[in-house]
Amino acid sequence: MTGTAASLNRVDGAWADSTTLNFLHTLTGALRAWEAIPEVPLLTIPRAGVWEVNFQVRGVALLPAPGAANTDTGVVAGMYKNGALVAGTEAMVIYHSELAGDQGKQIQATGSRQFMHLFAAGDTVGLGAYRLGTFGSAAVVSNGDGRTYISAHWVAPEGDTPA
Secondary structure, X not given: OOOOOOOOEEEOOOEXXXXXXXXXEEOOOOOOOOEEOOOOOOEEOOOOEEEEEEEEEEEEEEOOOXXXXXXXXXXXXXXXXXXXXXXXXXXXXXXXXXXXXXXXXXXXXXXXXXXXXXXXXXXXXXXXXXXXXXXXXXXXXXXXXXXXXXXXXXXXXXXXXXX
């Protein structure tokens, strides 16, 4: 579900989603250090229950010019609930490894993840990411060539059990 560019996000009793976004967020943290992606607005869950959450992340990996050592970089993304990573939501978006002397290339890929999770009304859902590898640069991007977004769909009230 895609929101409109005029809104920060769309929320009703059964859906919550981020708007159409345009940004480049370079991951500047240390190796495997999670950082929030503030360009993707937090979603506020409007009612308690089980929600199906989906995110799509477009990642960019750029290795430096040819060098004398093997190099690698990449992007892993995951979901935050109320500022804390939700274990099990991690997804490797892109990983790029090159042999010595073959660097200087950029690659891009899009990864997605879907999961079910119990939320309370008012919980927030956000996107986080970290960089893989110790060389080059890594980023999360969203534009007309590929979007990064979060959406959530309410599927069951709190305490619902299978029939």
